[in-house]
Amino acid sequence: MLKKITVQNIKELRNKTGAGITDCKNALEASDGQIDIAIEALRKKGLASADKKSSRLATEGLIESYIHAGSRIGVLVEINCETDFVSRQPEFHQLAKDISMQIAACHSVSYIFKSDIPDHIISYEKSLELQKEDLSVKPTEIKNKIANGRLNKRLKELSLMDQSFIKKPEITVEELVKQHIALWGENIRIRRFERFLLGEGLETKTNNFQDEILNMIQNK
Structure with missing residues (x-):
């Protein structure tokens, strides 16, 4: 017997995925009301759609900075989108902040894609x-x-996009970006970044910045 899909079910799925109401309703019906299966189906649909948008021109966006506690490591990153509207959204700013924090944590990362190496x-x-x-x-x-x-x-x-996202290790940075592409229907790309380490090139004490950042996130 098929489970009845309620407005509350649709609202819950929409809040968790950001997908449209019709897409949420269809995903719930296809999964017999099972939220986890519906989320996975919407995620796959969104990632597939994101692949099609990845070649579109993105010239808007912002430059984000991140300075780690203690001011020993800093990151500048440029993230582009297609419209000024998206660049002003809080979620886009949070994405940029998360990416800059990711770069700070992964000091072996030197390129955005493997194909850039x-x-x-x-x-x-x-x-x-x-x-x-x-x-x-x-x-x-x-x-x-x-x-x-x-x-x-x-x-x-060495590739940023292949890293596990520090806030949600079950997805990669590439999947994180694609989720935001699916959310707004615009191409989003990380164009460039620069990492600054205090005393870089000098003989200094090595610190595990990734552990520090993860501890900071967990303690918020």
């Missing part, structure tokens, strides 16, 4: 993997397969 960096990282002692006795085919797997993992460490 130069060929000479990829070649260098692969050569390091191939030279590792545990691969020296492996047959060439297996050695290359293992090295390529490790290389892919390393390239993800």
